[in-house]
Amino acid sequence: MPDARDSILTKLRKTRDVHPLTPPASDFAPIEAKRWADEERLPRIRRLMEAVHTEFIDATEADWPAVLREFLAQEGVGSLVYAPETEAGKQLVEGWGVASPASNSPSPPRGEGRGEGDASHDSPEGPAAHPPHPNPLPGGERGRTPAPTLIPYDRPLEDLKPQLFESIEAGLTATRGAIAETGSLILWPTAEEPRTLSLVPHIHIALLRTDALYDTFLQAMRDQGWAQAMPTNVLLVSGPSKTADIEQTLAYGVHGPKRLIVLVVHP
Amino acid sequence: MDANAPDFAAASRAALADPQLRGNFRRAMDGLMGKRAAQFADAGEWHGVRALAAAVRLRALAKLPELLEKLEENCTRNGITVHWAATTDDANAIALDILHRVDAKLVVKGKSMVTEEMHLNAVLESDGIEVLESDLGEYIVQLDGTMPSHIIMPAIHLNTKQIAHLFKRKLKDAESREDAAYLTDLARRVLRAKFQAADVGMSGVNAAVAETGTLCLIENEGNGRMCTTVPPVHIAFMGLEKVVEKLEDVPPVISLLPRSATGQPITTYVNMISGPRKDGEKDGPREVHLVILDNGRSGIYADPELRDTLRCIRCGACMNHCPVYTKVGGHAYEAPYPGPIGKILVPQIEGLEKRGAMPHACTMCNACVEICPVKIPIVEIMGRLRVEAVKPGGAVKDGGAKASRAERMVWSGWAAMNASPTAYRIATAAMSRLGNAAPSSLPMLKEWTNVRTKPRFAGRTLHDLARAKGIPDA
Numbered sequence: 001m002p003d004a005r006d007s008i009l010t011k012l013r014k015t016r017d018v019h020p021l022t023p024p025a026s027d028f029a030p031i032e033a034k035r036w037a038d039e040e041r042l043p044r045i046r047r048l049m050e051a052v053h054t055e056f057i058d059a060t061e062a063d064w065p066a067v068l069r070e071f072l073a074q075e076g077v078g079s080l081v082y083a084p085e086t087e088a089g090k091q092l093v094e095g096w097g098v099a100s101p102a103s104n105s106p107s108p109p110r111g112e113g114r115g116e117g118d119a120s121h122d123s124p125e126g127p128a129a130h131p132p133h134p135n136p137l138p139g140g141e142r143g144r145t146p147a148p149t150l151i152p153y154d155r156p157l158e159d160l161k162p163q164l165f166e167s168i169e170a171g172l173t174a175t176r177g178a179i180a181e182t183g184s185l186i187l188w189p190t191a192e193e194p195r196t197l198s199l200v201p202h203i204h205i206a207l208l209r210t211d212a213l214y215d216t217f218l219q220a221m222r223d224q225g226w227a228q229a230m231p232t233n234v235l236l237v238s239g240p241s242k243t244a245d246i247e248q249t250l251a252y253g254v255h256g257p258k259r260l261i262v263l264v265v266h267p
Numbered sequence: 268m269d270a271n272a273p274d275f276a277a278a279s280r281a282a283l284a285d286p287q288l289r290g291n292f293r294r295a296m297d298g299l300m301g302k303r304a305a306q307f308a309d310a311g312e313w314h315g316v317r318a319l320a321a322a323v324r325l326r327a328l329a330k331l332p333e334l335l336e337k338l339e340e341n342c343t344r345n346g347i348t349v350h351w352a353a354t355t356d357d358a359n360a361i362a363l364d365i366l367h368r369v370d371a372k373l374v375v376k377g378k379s380m381v382t383e384e385m386h387l388n389a390v391l392e393s394d395g396i397e398v399l400e401s402d403l404g405e406y407i408v409q410l411d412g413t414m415p416s417h418i419i420m421p422a423i424h425l426n427t428k429q430i431a432h433l434f435k436r437k438l439k440d441a442e443s444r445e446d447a448a449y450l451t452d453l454a455r456r457v458l459r460a461k462f463q464a465a466d467v468g469m470s471g472v473n474a475a476v477a478e479t480g481t482l483c484l485i486e487n488e489g490n491g492r493m494c495t496t497v498p499p500v501h502i503a504f505m506g507l508e509k510v511v512e513k514l515e516d517v518p519p520v521i522s523l524l525p526r527s528a529t530g531q532p533i534t535t536y537v538n539m540i541s542g543p544r545k546d547g548e549k550d551g552p553r554e555v556h557l558v559i560l561d562n563g564r565s566g567i568y569a570d571p572e573l574r575d576t577l578r579c580i581r582c583g584a585c586m587n588h589c590p591v592y593t594k595v596g597g598h599a600y601e602a603p604y605p606g607p608i609g610k611i612l613v614p615q616i617e618g619l620e621k622r623g624a625m626p627h628a629c630t631m632c633n634a635c636v637e638i639c640p641v642k643i644p645i646v647e648i649m650g651r652l653r654v655e656a657v658k659p660g661g662a663v664k665d666g667g668a669k670a671s672r673a674e675r676m677v678w679s680g681w682a683a684m685n686a687s688p689t690a691y692r693i694a695t696a697a698m699s700r701l702g703n704a705a706p707s708s709l710p711m712l713k714e715w716t717n718v719r720t721k722p723r724f725a726g727r728t729l730h731d732l733a734r735a736k737g738i739p740d741a
Contacts, residue, residue, distance in 0.1 A: 005339075005351035008507065008561050012332040015569035023325035030315025031518060048532065157497070157550035165463045182533035191547040195496050199489060217537075218518040227514040230479045232544065232551055233496070236537035241489035244529070245404035245420060247291075247427045248298050249447035254403055254455055255462070256489020256536070 031218050034181050041180040041213040042264070048183025052239035053252050055261045064265050065095025068205065071261075072148045072170065081164065081201060082172040083193040084152035088207055092172065096150060153194055164196060170203035171196075171257075177212030179220055179236070185262065186212075186220060187235040195233050204257040206237070209265050273601035275624040282595040288424055292596050295423045299587040302530020303638070320523050321642040323516040324578040327508075331568065334477040334510045335559065341480025345542035347555045355385040358560045362387060362469075362502060365556055366396060369500055371466035375458070377484070377491035378402040379471030380418055380581060381504040381560055383603040384616070387469075399461050401490035403454055410437045416597030418604060419528045419583040424596050458490070468494030468552065472505035473580070474520055475557070478513045481541045482557065485521060485534040492538050501543070501552040507559050508568075508577035520580055523640035527584040563616040563664065570662040572651055576611050578641045583608075585635035585645060591628050600625065607635035611648045618665035619656045626652035695728045 036044060046056055059067040072080060083089045151168055153160065176188040185206050189195040198204045214220035217236065221227065226234070241256030252258060282288055307313040327334060339349045352358035358381075366374070374396055376382065388409070391398040400409040404421035408414060411433055415421030422430065431445040434453060441453055462468075470491055474483045482503050484491050495501050511517065517539075525534045544551035567573050586592045586606030597605035602613040602625070610629055614622035626649045635645045652663065657674065659667025684690045702724035707716035715721075727735075734740070 004353040004357060004561070008351060008353060008559075008565055009332050009335065011565045012335070012507075012568055015565070016329075016332060019569075019571035019574075021325065021329040021571070021574070023329045024318070024322045026322040026326060026516070027315075027319055028515070028519075030312060030319060031522070033315075034312075052535070153549065155549065161463055161497075165459060184533055184537070191545070191549065194549040194551075195492075196550045199492050199496060216518065217521065218515060221514060221518070227479055230481050230514070230539070230541040232540070232542050232548060234539040234541075235492075236533065237535065238533050239535050241487070242535055243403045243451055243488050245402070245407065245422055245488075246430055246447040246450055247425075248295050248420075248423075249427065251448045251451035254451050254488040254490070255401065255458060255493055 028218065031216055035215050036180045038213075041178075041215070042210060044180045045178050045183045045213065046262075049239055049260075049262065051183075052242065053260075054183075054239050055259065057261060057263050058266060059263055060266050063095070064207070064263055065092045068092070068172075068263055069096055069147050073146065077148050077169045077203060079149045079151055079168045080170045080172060080205075081151045081153050081160075081168045081197060083197060084154050085192040086174060086190075088172065088174040089152070089192075093150065096147075153197055157194065157196055164200045168201050170205055171198060171201035172205045172207070173198045174207045175209075175212075176224065177214055177220060178208055179214050179217055181216045182236075182238060184217070184236040184238040187237055188231060189233050189235070190231065195235075198235070198237065199256055202253070202257060203259045203261060204237075204240070205261045205263055207263050207265055210267065272621045273624075275599060275601075275628055278599040278601060279591075279595040279628070282599045287426075288596055289594065291424055291426050292593055295420070296587050296593040299530060303527060303584060303587070304530075306526035306530050306532065316519055316522055317640055317642065320519040320580075320640055321578065323511060323519055324580070324641045327511050327516070328568070328574060328577055330512060331508070331510070334512055335507060337477040338475055338480060338510050339559075341477065342475075342557055343480075345480040346545075347480060347482075347542055347557050350556060350558045352558055352560045352562075355560070355562050358385050358504065358558050358562075359387060359390045361556075361558050362504075363390070363394060365500065365502060365554075366391070366394075366467060369466060369554075371396060371500070373461065373465045374398040374467045374469060375401050375461050375465040375490075375494050375498065376405070377468070377470035377486065377494040378405055378421075379469065379504050380603060381471055381506050382469065383415065384506075384562060385504070385560070387504075399458070399465075401458050401462070401488075401494060402486070403451060403488060403490075406454055406458065407433065410434070413598070414603070416605065417583060417586055418581055418606075424598065458493075462490075462493040462497050465494075465498040467500040467502060468496075468498035469502045469504070470494050472503050472509050472557070473524065474517055475505055475510045476512075476514050476517060477510055479541060481514065481539050483517055483521070484538045484540070485524065485536065486538070487531075487535040489536060492536055495538060495540055496551055499552055500554045500556070501540075502556045502558065503540075504558045504560060507561055507564050508579075524580050524582045527582040527638065527640045566662075566664065567612075567615045573615060573648060573662060575643050576608075576615060576648060578643050579608055579612070580641055581608075582640060584638050584640065588634040588638050590630055590632060590634065595628075600628075607645045607649075608643070611645055611652060614652055614656075615663055618668070619652070619663055620665035620668035623656045623665075623669040626650075626656065692728075692730065695730070699724050699726060699728050699731075 057071055082092050176186040178185050187198055240252050240260040241254050242252045243254040244250050342349050350361045352361055388398050400406045407422040407430055416424040427447055428445050434441040434450055435443045470484055472482050473485050525531050543555040544553055567576050585608050589607050592606040600609055602609050604612050610625040614625050629649050631646050633646050655661040655663040655666045656669040684694045707721040
């Protein structure tokens with residue numbers, strides 16, 4: 001409504017000019033003063049994030065895909081969606097098959113699991129109307145479970161929605177570092193690495209390299225020059241989805257991922 | 268008096284008589300105050316970051332018209348469509364226009380207080396559009412057919428048992444289990460199907476960055492991300508004061524908001540949106556709309572003292588610390604914004620005719636001012652609104668609505684008595700002799716004495732006592 005725009009702005013400008021406001025200087029020193037030694041940042045991030053149920057796994061550049069594969073197999077996770085065009089995605093595929101070449105070929109989601117016709121767009125109200133979601137939590141039995149199926153996120157969300165919501169169990173993303181003050185991962189979705197990878201699957205696995213650990217949110221955005229070029233979406237993620245809306249009782253996994261697993265890739 | 272005006276006194280009496288409600292609030296508020304205090308254990312850090320956050324908000328207000336233009340320019344450049352709404356009716360009409368154009372049948376919403384202000388859900392429902400609140404607390408309140416009782420924790424007035432009962436009644440196949448984890452998972456299952464199917468997602472905005480055209484949203488559940496990422500269209504609503512100048516202004520605000528609100532160092536998600544899905548991107552909404560709502564805010568802005576109301580970052584800490592709110596709960600206010608901030612904001616938006624009682628629901632204890640992360644002088648503004656309520660033609664909508672001839676006469680008599688030594692002497696002497704004889708049931712005393720003991724007047728005035736001690740009159 002152009003009329004509303006002009007009348008609002010004119011009114012604001014007129015009344016502000018009658019009573020101008022002189023704000024005090026913005027002194028960022030109290031935030032800039034928050035510093036941690038190099039060796040303190042990762043333990044602090046880990047402590048803060050574990051306090052809100054984040055899980056950590058350690059690996060190296062050489063073995064992280066195999067470590068992840070072993071972990072997911074142990075946990076009984078059947079499928080992992082990843083970004084095939086990213087560096088992490090390529091490394092994943094490359095390192096995945098070393099242990100078991102049979103499961104190397106990423107199988108396309110189409111044609112497996114639920115058919116297109118099953119998309120429950122107009123399902124009636126009530127949880128029972130939906131298929132039970134795959135159990136993302138470790139089942140009773142561990143051990144020789146097969147490696148999860150790799151599913152490339154290689155098409156628009158619209159073509160992947162049913163699988164993403166109803167059958168895919170885990171999603172893998174990279175990070176652009178982490179923040180020591182609050183224990184937060186920086187996620188920087190791109191055309192190659194979609195936003196929903198870290199949102200819809202029940203388990204989110206985030207790769208964290210130890211060379212991009214910042215003291216504060218402010219320092220991260222300054223050092224990485226965010227203000228010059230913000231992408232469509234940037235996220236700080238500090239744990240799995242949680243709520244305390246029922247009588248202040250913390251419950252994890254309300255709408256976003258039920259589990260957040262940080263795979264720390266040491267040099 | 269407006270027949271439709273909410274009756275705070277009656278509503279609060281009812282709330283005070285409800286031991287379940289009082290217990291629910293007492294427990295929740297004690298917990299929140301304790302958790303907040305633990306987050307600000309370092310007093311120096313609190314003072315420093317608080318001063319910065321206040322400066323950030325004041326700088327935004329100092330440049331408000333320019334920043335809104337800049338925000339519009341940069342959002343537009345990013346592909347976000349910006350809409351301006353003078354009133355809540357305009358904002359609802361804008362929303363309906365978009366929904367009709369995309370033929371929306373199902374809307375999922377993240378938490379947004381501005382849409383509570385707009386009564387948007389009722390508007391959409393009467394238009395035949397299914398709208399679902401997805402924040403768990405908001406979802407509970409929506410199922411219950413009531414309104415949020417707290418701006419951060421909408422269902423804080425209910426306990427687990429009550430929510431289990433509600434779910435059992437409203438959701439097919441819900442088991443009767445008084446277990447927060449079970450109830451949360453149940454809501455997850457219902458709402459995931461809705462996120463997947465929704466035509467439009469709606470959200471509020473915690474801060475909009477003029478410099479980059481970025482909308483910042485913070486949340487714990489992931490429903491906000493779902494609403495702003497999965498449906499093909501995203502509509503965000505913000506009050507016009509929510510703009511900040513620079514991206515760097517976001518960290519101080521984000522640093523204080525969750526710590527003040529719920530005592531957590533940061534929310535699970537900080538979601539910064541700078542546009543719709545770009546060419547080549549595989550997800551994100553195809554359209555992003557930003558609705559900037561005035562609804563009386565430009566009027567608040569016009570007054571240099573009342574303007575401070577617009578600093579608010581909606582953390583809700585003032586509610587958690589308010590001796591009135593913590594006793595009567597949020598519903599007694601019958602307003603989208605309860606508690607101290609509500610008591611100064613709502614009367615300015617809706618007018619003093621309807622909301623003249625709100626600024627009086629305050630003991631002026633200053634607890635809210637002490638913990639406000641952006642240093643809003645809430646109590647001063649409260650006092651100002653009490654004056655505006657009896658002063659016709661002032662700066663606030665329906666100013667003077669509570670003016671009464673009798674009250675004005677009492678106060679001018681009081682002023683005259685205190686201005687003349689003779690009148691003062693006569694009046695105090697009369698009170699010391701007759702004051703105790705006045706029954707406490709006198710109409711003018713009853714409002715006071717029905718909850719308090721009438722004080723006893725001393726037999727002799729202070730002046731008499733002083734004179735008896737040989738102290739001469741001045």
